[in-house]
Amino acid sequence: EAGVTQFPSHSVIEKGQTVTLRCDPISGHDNLYWYRRVMGKEIKFLLHFVKESKQDESGMPNNRFLAERTGGTYSTLKVQPAELEDSGVYFCASSPLLGFTNTIYFGEGSWLTVV
Amino acid sequence: KQEVTQIPAALSVPEGENLVLNCSFTDSAIYNLQWFRQDPGKGLTSLLLIQSSQREQTSGRLNASLDKSSGRSTLYIAASQPGDSATYLCAVNTGGFKTIFGAGTRLFVKA
Numbered sequence: 485e486a487g488v489t490q491f492p493s494h495s496v497i498e499k500g501q502t503v504t505l506r507c508d509p510i511s512g513h514d515n516l517y518w519y520r521r522v523m524g525k526e527i528k529f530l531l532h533f534v535k536e537s538k539q540d541e542s543g544m545p546n547n548r549f550l551a552e553r554t555g556g557t558y559s560t561l562k563v564q565p566a567e568l569e570d571s572g573v574y575f576c577a578s579s580p581l582l583g584f585t586n587t588i589y590f591g592e593g594s595w596l597t598v599v
Numbered sequence: 600k601q602e603v604t605q606i607p608a609a610l611s612v613p614e615g616e617n618l619v620l621n622c623s624f625t626d627s628a629i630y631n632l633q634w635f636r637q638d639p640g641k642g643l644t645s646l647l648l649i650q651s652s653q654r655e656q657t658s659g660r661l662n663a664s665l666d667k668s669s670g671r672s673t674l675y676i677a678a679s680q681p682g683d684s685a686t687y688l689c690a691v692n693t694g695g696f697k698t699i700f701g702a703g704t705r706l707f708v709k710a
Contacts, residue, residue: 519698526700588645590645
């Protein structure tokens with residue numbers, strides 16, 4: 485069974501440019517999450533989808549970040565325009581719908597460097 | 600506000616040693632606690648998940664305990680091996696599907 489897959493694995497962009505990260509959750513997982521870890525900090529929650537609906541986006545840092553999950557399958561996280569402080573690793577995770585007592589499965593992350 | 604602290608931040612041990620990693624959290628109202636492993640440049644691998652009603656979970660050489668009342672969890676690694684070298688992360692779920700992470704403990708096991 486395929487795990488959570490993320491693309492691209494690494495990206496280097498200039499300040500002011502746009503980057504779109506993609507996440508494919510484990511098949512059948514209705515819950516999809518985005519987290520990120522910026523340099524020297526803990527992994528922080530960004531937002532949570534149930535199917536195509538945003539359930540909690542309280543962790544989104546500002547309106548330069550836009551997450552979508554059209555059709556309830558894969559998700560994208562767009563950063564526009566990117567700033568230097570956006571550099572870090574962006575993790576996607578998924579879990580089954582039944583309650584929040586389940587293991588959360590993480591992808592390998594998309595490593596973003598803004599220069 | 601839930602805060603998760605991991606001690607020590609880094610640990611270096613000789614191969615074969617038994618070791619304990621510590622995790623503490625400020626709010627005991629958690630649904631579960633999960634230990635993850637992260638290898639350099641890689642994603643997070645779930646090691647053990649302890650539900651709030653449980654006291655411990657075991658998987659191979661790993662044993663995780665949970666004491667909700669004191670806000671503590673430990674990850675015990677028996678007979679450590681160089682392949683155990685990684686960052687170990689503790690994370691708590693306080694409901695609402697939001698997981699709060701600690702900063703991690705970087706473990707290095709010397710051959």
